[in-house]
Amino acid sequence: MSHQLGRVVSEILLRYFGEIVEKVGKDLFMYGSKPIGMILKTTGLPRAQIVDSLRTLLKFDLASFEPSANEVIADYKLIPENVLLLIRYPRYLLQMKSKFGSEAELLVEELLQQATCTATELVVTLAIKYKDDKEKNINIVKLKDVFISLATAGYIQQAPVAEIKEGSEIPTLVPVATIVPDLDARQLMQVMNSGNLAEANDNVYWKVNYDRFHQDFRDDLMIKAVTRRIDDNAGELMRFLLQQMYLTSAAWAPESNPAPALELRESCRRAAAERPLLHQHADQYLKVLEENGTGFVRRSGDAAGGQFVVRVRHAAEQLVLSVIEHTVQERLGSKAARIFRLIRSKKYIGEEDIQKHAMLPNKECKELTYKLLEQHFISVQPMRKAASAGGMAKAIYLYHINLHEVAHTTAQMCYRSLHNVVRRGAHERQQHSRLLHKQRRVRTIVHGMRLRNEPQQNIDDVEETLTPPERAALASVEQRLKQLSAAELELDRTLFILDWYFTYPH
Amino acid sequence: MSESQEEELKEKILNIARKNPKGITDNDITTAIPDLTSAELVTTINKLLQQGCFDIYKQGGSLVYRLKAQSSKQAVKGADNEEKVVFNLIEEAGNKGIWIRDIRNGSNLANTQLTKVLKNLESKKLIKAVKCVNASKKKVYMLYNLEPDRSVSGGAWYQDQDFESEFVDILNRQCLRFLQQRADKIKNNPRGPIIGRTQSYATAAEVQKYITDLGISNVKLEVEDVITILNTLVYDGKAESSVYPDGSKVYRAIETLIPPPGLVQVPCGVCPLIHKCCSSGLVTPQDCVYMAEWLD
Structure with missing residues (x-):
């Protein structure tokens, strides 16, 4: 809960939901949880608008509520982590598209936009929307099947149900165990043709399960890291290990339960056609995976040909360290990164020893060390000699790294950067709003004319109202906005690693 | 005992010592010169020790005097007493050298006289002054023919007491190149x-051979020197080290776990003004020049 987080959260709310919601969200962020009456006082907005904003926030799971002390009114609280997820939506869609195909992407996209929705409504809306789209060739049976496989894989889950406890007027949201639905394609067709959703009598609501996606992202990071360090066969083996982990352990456990080598060998055997080397040298790959410097995998016992544990927490630590090292290297140069790693490997180290091991000229070495200290990448621990008289007592200064603190520093930098990028994007849009607006108008008019089959001459006339310099300006703005949104996604990736690290207590 | 008698006695003892290069004891002297009283013996031996003719050792409970190497004695021949004292002090210091203040304390000479003596000795090429690496203003003196100790000269990485960072950088790059040449062997190796x-x-010895064969260094690099360089590679995150069963250290070039993260791909991640950047004021994301450059 920092000032920087508040800034980025309010900037994101402003972009996606507009000024009023942003005002309410910012107010909630600053004061923690508070009831409507208090929000009314501090924001000065009309009550109806506040209620509407809260409704939006609650719908998208960006805020939560709980009964306040007197059990009659509710206290509202913003969930900033979920607000940041709004930036991650494109990544969810990409993941869906690459894993389950474009139908899944459409389903998840629609569900993200609706926040919660019944299965019937979701499938039927999509089917109607893409009825005339010959290219995509969407049909209701396919949509239904994909929906069921998504629910089975846990990417979507049933939304919590509101329950009113006795003696309280405030409902509480109770999570429900997801039951994979049995959708009837014929009935869905019927609903689609009649256009009356009430007919389906479906009142099970669904929402996207972010956590499942995050597990995928985590696996991906670990597999890629191993691939970079060893080779893609080892990466594949890492994937098998993680698959074993899904079967036996809690999703975010710091260390997975041991997986027997036998089963891993079995997985390798099944993949023998694509990866003959992995099959041939499965044991050797396990050994290399266990013994390399990353330490993602640990051998926990020798029973059944060896038991292997995935050290998820350790992996998070290694990856965060890698992020920080990159940051130090880019900010202060590779020599500073060398000092940073040196301090990390020696745990506690004095200034003299840094100079000796880093092989840098004294002056440069001192300068970089102090810069690292100034930017909070390293910490210093003075060791004073006890009971020595006067100013003669020379303290020893030991440098060390508190990874948790440095990770926080880096996260703050990420928030700041993300805020700046989003803000800059808004600024660019605002500056060229007249042009963007005009472009949009021209496009709608041309689209309408095409539909009415008006002569090409007229269409060209309308299109030419955008002059060449205007077109050039538009192209450059679009290019800039594209770059900014790519940067947002990349920053979000960095934040993901940091968040993953913070999930484990330190 | 008169002067002449004393000189005679000294010559006698020295003669005995010359016959026994392994050293002589008090017993040897008394058997060779039977009419010597123990008081005379002690004074003469003390004088000889003072002049630096003998080294004194203890062997099986009795003292052994051994004649000092002739070369160093001869070197100061023709020098006056002060010069001898200073020379001896410097000689004792060995290849670690001795600081001028310590010479002054040890010899009890006045500052001006001492500088004169030192200059004399230097001009005779008997001693030399060496600048110390860990304290740039400190000069230490040692015998002319000695190679300065690593703690004084700083080893292979120092030239005239200056740290040669370019040299280290070049070696660092060459070592990395050598490691990278073999790094890919692990990828999809058909032999497992x-x-x-x-x-x-690669072991440190292999790297050392490669560096020596390249001929980029005119200083002879020891395996330890190469290990220091290889360790900097480890601290650079470009290599990892491991230990072979026989205890020798081995190194392998590696890549970082992740490609450069998003934070350093945006200008803010590397911006020196990031902590001064606010929503309003002089430094804002809207008018940021770094960002404008990056977007264009």
Whole structure:
């Protein structure tokens, strides 16, 4: 809960939901949880608008509520982590598209936009929307099947149900165990043709399960890291290990339960056609995976040909360290990164020893060390000699790294950067709003004319109202906005690693 | 005992010592010169020790005097007493050298006289002054023919007491190149990853041979020197080290776990003004020049 987080959260709310919601969200962020009456006082907005904003926030799971002390009114609280997820939506869609195909992407996209929705409504809306789209060739049976496989894989889950406890007027949201639905394609067709959703009598609501996606992202990071360090066969083996982990352990456990080598060998055997080397040298790959410097995998016992544990927490630590090292290297140069790693490997180290091991000229070495200290990448621990008289007592200064603190520093930098990028994007849009607006108008008019089959001459006339310099300006703005949104996604990736690290207590 | 008698006695003892290069004891002297009283013996031996003719050792409970090497004696021949004292002090210091203040304390000479003596000795090429690496203003003196100790000269990485960072950088790059040449062996090695890993490792001795063969260094580099360089590679995050069963250290070039993260791909991640950047004021994301440059 920092000032920087508040800034980025309010900037994101402003972009996606507009000024009023942003005002309410910012107010909630600053004061923690508070009831409507208090929000009314501090924001000065009309009550109806506040209620509407809260409704939006609650719908998208960006805020939560709980009964306040007197059990009659509710206290509202913003969930900033979920607000940041709004930036991650494109990544969810990409993941869906690459894993389950474009139908899944459409389903998840629609569900993200609706926040919660019944299965019937979701499938039927999509089917109607893409009825005339010959290219995509969407049909209701396919949509239904994909929906069921998504629910089975846990990417979507049933939304919590509101329950009113006795003696309280405030409902509480109770999570429900997801039951994979049995959708009837014929009935869905019927609903689609009649256009009356009430007919389906479906009142099970669904929402996207972010956590499942995050597990995928985590696996991906670990597999890629191993691939970079060893080779893609080892990466594949890492994937098998993680698959074993899904079967036996809690999703975010710091260390997975041991997986027997036998089963891993079995997985390798099944993949023998694509990866003959992995099959041939499965044991050797396990050994290399266990013994390399990353330490993602640990051998926990020798029973059944060896038991292997995935050290998820350790992996998070290694990856965060890698992020920080990159940051130090880019900010202060590779020599500073060398000092940073040196301090990390020696745990506690004095200034003299840094100079000796880093092989840098004294002056440069001192300068970089102090810069690292100034930017909070390293910490210093003075060791004073006890009971020595006067100013003669020379303290020893030991440098060390508190990874948790440095990770926080880096996260703050990420928030700041993300805020700046989003803000800059808004600024660019605002500056060229007249042009963007005009472009949009021209496009709608041309689209309408095409539909009415008006002569090409007229269409060209309308299109030419955008002059060449205007077109050039538009192209450059679009290019800039594209770059900014790519940067947002990349920053979000960095934040993901940091968040993953913070999930484990330190 | 008169002067002449004393000189005679000294000559006698020295003669005995010359006959026994392994050293002589009090007993040897008394058997050779039977009419010597113990008081005379002690004074003469003390004088000889003072002049630096003998080294004194203890062997099986009795003292052994051994004649000092002739070369160093001869070197100061023709020098006056002060010069001898200073020379001896410097000689004792060995290749670690001795600081001028310590010479002054040890010899009890006045500052001006001492500088004169030192200059004399230097001009005779008997001693030399060496600048110390860890304290740039401190000069130490040692015998002319000695190679300065690593703690004084700083080893291979110092030239005239200046740290040669370019030299270190070049070696660092060459070592990395050598490691990278074999790094890919681990990738999809048809003979299995363990053999691949072994092939991608390089021992410090191999790296040292490669560096020596390249001929980029006119100083002879020891294996320890190469290990220091290889360790900097480890601290650079470009290599990892491991230990072979026989205890020798091996190195392998590696890549970082992740490609450069998003934070350093945006200008803010590397911006020196990031902590001064606010929503309003002089530094804002809207008018940021770094960002404008990046977007264009």
